[in-house]
Amino acid sequence: xSEEQGSEAEEADVIAPRDEARESRGLxxxxxxxxxxxxxxxxxxxxxxxxxxxxIFGFLGPNGAGKTxxxxxxxxxxxxxxxxxxxxxxxxxEDPETAKSRVGYIPDRPFLxxxxxGGEFLRFVAGLWGREGDEVEARxxxxxxxxxxxPWKNELIESYSHGMRQKILISSALIHQPELIVVDEPxxxxxxxSARLLKNLMRTFVDNGGTVFLSTHTLxxxxxxxxxxxxxxxxxxxALGTMDExxxxxxxxxxxxxxxxxxxxxxxxxxxVIQGLKEAIAR
Amino acid sequence: xxxxxLPRSAGMLWLLRPKxxxxxxxxxxxxGKLFKGLLLGFxxxxxxxxxxxxxxxxxxxxxxxxGIGDLLSSKLLGIAFITFLMILILSNIITALSTFFLSEDLxxxxxxxxxxxxxxxxxxxxxxxxxxxxxxxxxxxxxTAYGAVYATDWKYYILAIATVIPFLIIPAxxxxxxxxxxxxxxxxxxxxxxxxxxxLFAAAGVVAMFRFLRPERLxxxxxxxxxxxxxxxxxxxxxxWLPNEWAADALMxxxxxxxxWFPFLFLWSTAAASFVFGAWMHRRFYQAGFSRAQExxxxxxxxxxxxxxxxxxxxxxxxxxxxxxxxxxIFFRDTTQWSQLILLGVLVAVYVYNITVLPxxxxxxxxxxxxxxxxxxxxxxxxxxxxxxxxxxxxxxxxIEGRMMWLLRSSPLDVRQLFWSKYWVGTVPLLVVALPLxxxxxxxLEASMFILVLTTVTMIGITFALTALALGLGxxxxxxxxxxxxxxxTSFGGLLFMxxxxxxxxxxxxxxxxPVYLFLQSRMQGGEAQxxxxxxILGVSGAALLTGLAVFVPLNAGVKRxxxxxx
Numbered sequence: 001x002s003e004e005q006g007s008e009a010e011e012a013d014v015i016a017p018r019d020e021a022r023e024s025r026g027l028x029x030x031x032x033x034x035x036x037x038x039x040x041x042x043x044x045x046x047x048x049x050x051x052x053x054x055x056i057f058g059f060l061g062p063n064g065a066g067k068t069x070x071x072x073x074x075x076x077x078x079x080x081x082x083x084x085x086x087x088x089x090x091x092x093x094e095d096p097e098t099a100k101s102r103v104g105y106i107p108d109r110p111f112l113x114x115x116x117x118g119g120e121f122l123r124f125v126a127g128l129w130g131r132e133g134d135e136v137e138a139r140x141x142x143x144x145x146x147x148x149x150x151p152w153k154n155e156l157i158e159s160y161s162h163g164m165r166q167k168i169l170i171s172s173a174l175i176h177q178p179e180l181i182v183v184d185e186p187x188x189x190x191x192x193x194s195a196r197l198l199k200n201l202m203r204t205f206v207d208n209g210g211t212v213f214l215s216t217h218t219l220x221x222x223x224x225x226x227x228x229x230x231x232x233x234x235x236x237x238x239a240l241g242t243m244d245e246x247x248x249x250x251x252x253x254x255x256x257x258x259x260x261x262x263x264x265x266x267x268x269x270x271x272x273v274i275q276g277l278k279e280a281i282a283r
Numbered sequence: 284x285x286x287x288x289l290p291r292s293a294g295m296l297w298l299l300r301p302k303x304x305x306x307x308x309x310x311x312x313x314x315g316k317l318f319k320g321l322l323l324g325f326x327x328x329x330x331x332x333x334x335x336x337x338x339x340x341x342x343x344x345x346x347x348x349x350g351i352g353d354l355l356s357s358k359l360l361g362i363a364f365i366t367f368l369m370i371l372i373l374s375n376i377i378t379a380l381s382t383f384f385l386s387e388d389l390x391x392x393x394x395x396x397x398x399x400x401x402x403x404x405x406x407x408x409x410x411x412x413x414x415x416x417x418x419x420x421x422x423x424x425x426x427t428a429y430g431a432v433y434a435t436d437w438k439y440y441i442l443a444i445a446t447v448i449p450f451l452i453i454p455a456x457x458x459x460x461x462x463x464x465x466x467x468x469x470x471x472x473x474x475x476x477x478x479x480x481x482x483l484f485a486a487a488g489v490v491a492m493f494r495f496l497r498p499e500r501l502x503x504x505x506x507x508x509x510x511x512x513x514x515x516x517x518x519x520x521x522x523x524w525l526p527n528e529w530a531a532d533a534l535m536x537x538x539x540x541x542x543x544w545f546p547f548l549f550l551w552s553t554a555a556a557s558f559v560f561g562a563w564m565h566r567r568f569y570q571a572g573f574s575r576a577q578e579x580x581x582x583x584x585x586x587x588x589x590x591x592x593x594x595x596x597x598x599x600x601x602x603x604x605x606x607x608x609x610x611x612x613i614f615f616r617d618t619t620q621w622s623q624l625i626l627l628g629v630l631v632a633v634y635v636y637n638i639t640v641l642p643x644x645x646x647x648x649x650x651x652x653x654x655x656x657x658x659x660x661x662x663x664x665x666x667x668x669x670x671x672x673x674x675x676x677x678x679x680x681x682x683i684e685g686r687m688m689w690l691l692r693s694s695p696l697d698v699r700q701l702f703w704s705k706y707w708v709g710t711v712p713l714l715v716v717a718l719p720l721x722x723x724x725x726x727x728l729e730a731s732m733f734i735l736v737l738t739t740v741t742m743i744g745i746t747f748a749l750t751a752l753a754l755g756l757g758x759x760x761x762x763x764x765x766x767x768x769x770x771x772x773t774s775f776g777g778l779l780f781m782x783x784x785x786x787x788x789x790x791x792x793x794x795x796x797x798p799v800y801l802f803l804q805s806r807m808q809g810g811e812a813q814x815x816x817x818x819x820i821l822g823v824s825g826a827a828l829l830t831g832l833a834v835f836v837p838l839n840a841g842v843k844r845x846x847x848x849x850x
Binding site for chain 1: 608612617686688694696847849
């Protein structure tokens with residue numbers, strides 16, 4: 001085995017879910033008639049979704065469509081107003097500990113403990129998931145190395161840049177070997193190299209039996225990375241499937257995700273406005 | 284050359300607008316605002332009346348003293364103003380660090396094309412309000428008492444307001460100037476740590492100084508000889524070059540019937556000149572200081588301390604271990620938090636000292652009665668000290684997790700476990716403060732063994748109950764958004780906690796007062812002091828039941844609240 005193959009295998013090992021999870025089959029995530037109301041406003045209306053293991057599932061939608069609310073419900077941060085969320089078969093409401101033990105969550109605008117060092121934060125998160133000891137130390141070191149944070153391991157998070165925070169956050173979601181990664185806007189703040197690393201990482205994670213549920217505005221990323229995509233608008237899923245299926249659903253044969261997205265979410269009018277403006281400026 | 288005119292940059296009031304709007308909206312939308320307003324108004328009036336009554340009584344006494352009455356009144360006002368000045372300078376140094384350098388909205392303001400002087404004026408006003416509101420509130424009953432005793436007219440009150448305004452501006456300019464210079468030398472985050480230490484040592488010094496001067500002697504005519512000495516001592520800290528002197532002189536001259544314009548004008552002209560100088564310094568040094576404030580990296584040691592912690596928590600689950608060590612680490616790394624322990628140490632020392640100087644040894648039987656009554660009532664007072672500490676350190680415990688709830692809620696950790704970790708992290712240090720407070724004062728007073736045992740055991744229960752009350756109410760009335768931990772205990776929930784704590788303490792003292800009364804009565808009727816078992820068991824059981832309720836009810840309510848809330 002060459003050196004490169006060796007390091008790739010090692011990388012896959014750090015990222016992969018636990019061994020027992022790799023063998024599991026069936027649905028990783030199931031949403032049944034999930035709703036979320038804030039007072040009189042319904043952010044998410046009766047959502048039904050099923051994500052099998054070993055898939056990168058993209059969750060797209062315009063601003064205010066209900067993406068982050070859904071993501072936060074799946075992560076167990078928000079409680080749905082109605083419906084049921086199952087993670088690997090475990091009900092998030094009835095058996096939250098089992099369900100949550102399978103999830104690694106990466107929020108879009110996280111707050112971190114400023115007075116902990118990166119290494120301590122990883123150890124703390126591992127502890128929350130009931131993991132500790134030499135295995136955690138070794139994993140923390142390898143994750144920090146993977147994200148080029150080793151020199152910053154003992155520095156307080158308050159001195160980290162935005163990108164470094166994002167990296168420590170991603171490492172913290174992987175430290176306890178989750179089966180499902182729930183990630184909101186993963187590419188925000190990352191440099192191109194780290195963005196590429198994250199894309200590879202997600203693919204490796206999924207190839208090793210993991211599942212990714214991600215929301216993003218970067219449509220190129222979704223198109224290149226996701227096995228299946230759901231588009232949500234005003235709290236409802238308006239399209240769901242592979243890229244081919246979305247193209248046929250939206251009757252935009254061969255179109256890129258951007259056109260499909262704009263057509264389905266009513267953004268076409270905006271395209272016309274932009275075109276009009278361009279012409280006006282050119283005149 | 285013609286071109287589009289430059290847009291006018293935002294003015295000072297415009298810069299203050301978001302802050303004012305936020306305060307108004309928060310006041311308008313807060314739940315149960317009428318109840319909160321009434322309660323706060325009631326408590327505020329109570330304290331104002333209390334301060335007014337004490338000052339009024341002292342001033343009446345001074346006025347009745349031949350010859351030196353007015354001098355004493357004037358000196359008292361001087362002491363009040365110099366205390367205010369010291370507090371204000373320290374408080375402004377610390378506040379200015381947030382308002383000028385660390386506030387989250389600064390990036391926007393600094394990036395905007397606004398004149399430096401306008402930014403300075405807006406931020407200075409914010410600093411004055413944030414740092415001086417408490418002194419301003421204290422000044423109301425103080426100056427009103429002077430007006431009432433000297434039976435003056437309404438113009439005095441206008442003059443009082445006109446005197447206090449420049450008196451608040453001068454320390455704000457000085458404080459923010461010191462901060463500006465410090466930030467240019469140290470990175471802001473370090474400066475905050477440094478300042479917290481300087482401030483606390485200074486505050487501890489002030490508390491100790493005033494305590495050991497024993498101003499209560501002023502109220503005792505039989506120690507008049509000491510009073511004269513005391514006046515002599517008081518002469519030393521004052522100076523004609525300090526604004527506290529000008530403010531006191533201006534007001535006293537009016538009250539004396541011959542208003543002296545000189546100190547009043549001096550106060551205003553100094554405030555104006557210092558403002559101009561402050562604005563110049565701001566223009567000159569602010570940009571560089573602000574850039575430095577964005578730095579703040581510090582390398583920490585490895586895992587030496589965690590090894591000790593790990594040993595202590597050997598049998599706990601990994602998540603409890605993680606939570607507890609996180610709490611301790613963050614507490615000790617945040618200098619603004621742990622340095623308050625110094626102030627606390629001084630307060631405890633002053634408290635014990637106060638107990639020792641009580642004039643209790645004036646006769647055999649009376650002495651026995653007094654000593655034991657004081658030792659028993661000390662339970663309530665020491666409980667109050669513990670409640671105040673819990674309000675500062677335990678009450679904000681859940682609020683400060685607010686922005687980390689995304690992690691805690693998404694982990695398989697049960698909220699109850701989070702509560703228990705925080706509960707123990709709060710209870711153990713409070714016990715370390717509370718038990719010596721009771722045991723040492725009992726030993727110093729030579730209280731009877733019965734009182735010593737009873738109060739010690741009760742104090743343990745009280746500490747458990749107060750921690751639970753603080754933690755539970757802190758979760759029921761959280762403030763998840765605040766940047767500043769210090770403002771959490773002053774919220775409505777903090778006030779509610781203090782009121783519940785006082786009610787609980789009164790309940791415990793009343794329940795245990797019966798057996799203590801019978802114990803003391805048996806001695807007063809002659810012979811050995813006897814402990815009556817039935818009342819003791821009933822009293823202690825009642826107190827234990829109350830304590831049990833005070834532990835479990837708020838903790839359960841807090842757990843439920845955190846489980847149900849959407850973050």
